[in-house]
Amino acid sequence: MIVIIKYNAGNTQSVENAVRRLGYDCIVTNDIEEIKKSDKVIFPGVGEAATAMQHLQANGLDLTIKGLKQPVLGICLGLQLMCNYTEEGNTNGLGIFDVNVKRFPPLDIVPHMGWNTLYNCKGELFTGISEEEHFYFVHSYYAEESPLSVAQCDYILPYSAALQKDNFYAVQFHPEKSGTAGEQLLKNFLSL
Amino acid sequence: MLKKRIIPCLDIKDGRVVKGINFEGLRDAGNPVELASRYAQEGADELVFLDITATLEKRKTLASLVTEIAKEINIPFTVGGGINTPDDAEYLISRGADKVSVNSSAVKNPELINQIAKNCGSQAVVLAIDAKKVNGNWEVFINGGKTATGIKLTSWAKYGEQLGAGEILLTSMNNDGTKNGFAIDALNLVGNNVNIPVIASGGAGCLEHFTTVFSETNATAALAASIFHYNEISIPQLKTYLQQNNIPVR
Numbered sequence: 001m002i003v004i005i006k007y008n009a010g011n012t013q014s015v016e017n018a019v020r021r022l023g024y025d026c027i028v029t030n031d032i033e034e035i036k037k038s039d040k041v042i043f044p045g046v047g048e049a050a051t052a053m054q055h056l057q058a059n060g061l062d063l064t065i066k067g068l069k070q071p072v073l074g075i076c077l078g079l080q081l082m083c084n085y086t087e088e089g090n091t092n093g094l095g096i097f098d099v100n101v102k103r104f105p106p107l108d109i110v111p112h113m114g115w116n117t118l119y120n121c122k123g124e125l126f127t128g129i130s131e132e133e134h135f136y137f138v139h140s141y142y143a144e145e146s147p148l149s150v151a152q153c154d155y156i157l158p159y160s161a162a163l164q165k166d167n168f169y170a171v172q173f174h175p176e177k178s179g180t181a182g183e184q185l186l187k188n189f190l191s192l
Numbered sequence: 193m194l195k196k197r198i199i200p201c202l203d204i205k206d207g208r209v210v211k212g213i214n215f216e217g218l219r220d221a222g223n224p225v226e227l228a229s230r231y232a233q234e235g236a237d238e239l240v241f242l243d244i245t246a247t248l249e250k251r252k253t254l255a256s257l258v259t260e261i262a263k264e265i266n267i268p269f270t271v272g273g274g275i276n277t278p279d280d281a282e283y284l285i286s287r288g289a290d291k292v293s294v295n296s297s298a299v300k301n302p303e304l305i306n307q308i309a310k311n312c313g314s315q316a317v318v319l320a321i322d323a324k325k326v327n328g329n330w331e332v333f334i335n336g337g338k339t340a341t342g343i344k345l346t347s348w349a350k351y352g353e354q355l356g357a358g359e360i361l362l363t364s365m366n367n368d369g370t371k372n373g374f375a376i377d378a379l380n381l382v383g384n385n386v387n388i389p390v391i392a393s394g395g396a397g398c399l400e401h402f403t404t405v406f407s408e409t410n411a412t413a414a415l416a417a418s419i420f421h422y423n424e425i426s427i428p429q430l431k432t433y434l435q436q437n438n439i440p441v442r
Contacts, residue, residue: 009313011285011288011290011316013262013286013287013288014262014288014290017262017263017288018266020263021263021266046312046313046315046316047312047313048310048313106387109387109388109389109410109412110387110388111314111315111358111388111389112194113315113358113359113389113412114194114195114196114197114237114389114412114413115194115195115197115237115442116193116194116195117193134195134442136267136268137194138268138315138358139315140314154193155194174268176266177266177267177268177290178266178267179232179266179267180266182266183266
């Protein structure tokens, strides 16, 4: 079973719809046992980091997510919370990725909102996805470049658009809202 | 490189699209889900659904429509019209809308912007502003453009950004429906005073208008309704044209 983690910072409906469009069944839950025994876990997120992190901690979801052995996909705020630290609300994250998250300098319009391309795409998530493809982004904070980057994006500065370490995968953009390219990426994750 | 967004807008009444139903060969234009899917396939970057249903009872139709759209559409979409409380916004977002747009209700109660941004994130709040040039000054109008507020466009846009709006959808009443092009001066006024994305709306009549708006203002998106519904300009045609004119599009 595929589990989408339910917490206070997710537009889980879009992710659920996207997974179902690909023909997979899924459940949206915050039940720790359900999450632990699932085959794949999606950790979505939109909203503010500090509040989201507090909510995860209060419900024991922080330790649960960190301890998962099956493939996990963080999306948007999910990616940022999987990092060490984010400047948003001065928040310590789950520390899965040894990467820090910073606010974009105000050198251009913030948030980075709209369709952008990626480069240096690596690994299973990007199988069959060309660097000409576009993904939908909306965020004001970014993960710094890192050896864990499996895709980069350029807006105001170059940053990590996707990260991977062991069974943990994460993307800054919204594959569930990124047309057919996003569907391909989700399909790649779901068939890991 | 971040691309400029092209956004078709669908006016919805009692669950049906009210523009475009007369267009021959576009028989299903009355069904929002079908029209939306077609636009998404053709390369629309986002969609806006504006509910012009007058009564509260009919709002339920909108909620079930949002559910249906969210199931079908794999690009972001905004829902606007009649969002008066943070609960209205949260309800539509929980049904699968990515963003909500607020207009008159936010002018009457600016805290609404702040409350939705807090509950759902700034990225989910589009501040829609209807502006009209009166005696050389751009002023904010509400209630579908019927009521003057006396509020300066730039003041309201800046205040909206401060309150947590993630984006501004600026419609010029002077240009809307004229097909004479977007209001470049109003867009620059707002664009130079805020640091959030601005969507240009009102006045699109031909391909050149889109090149002009993207080269003469810092609008990151352009919205249009009738030219797409009546098939005067198709989205693929517009995208190709913009690319040829060095405007970055998807």
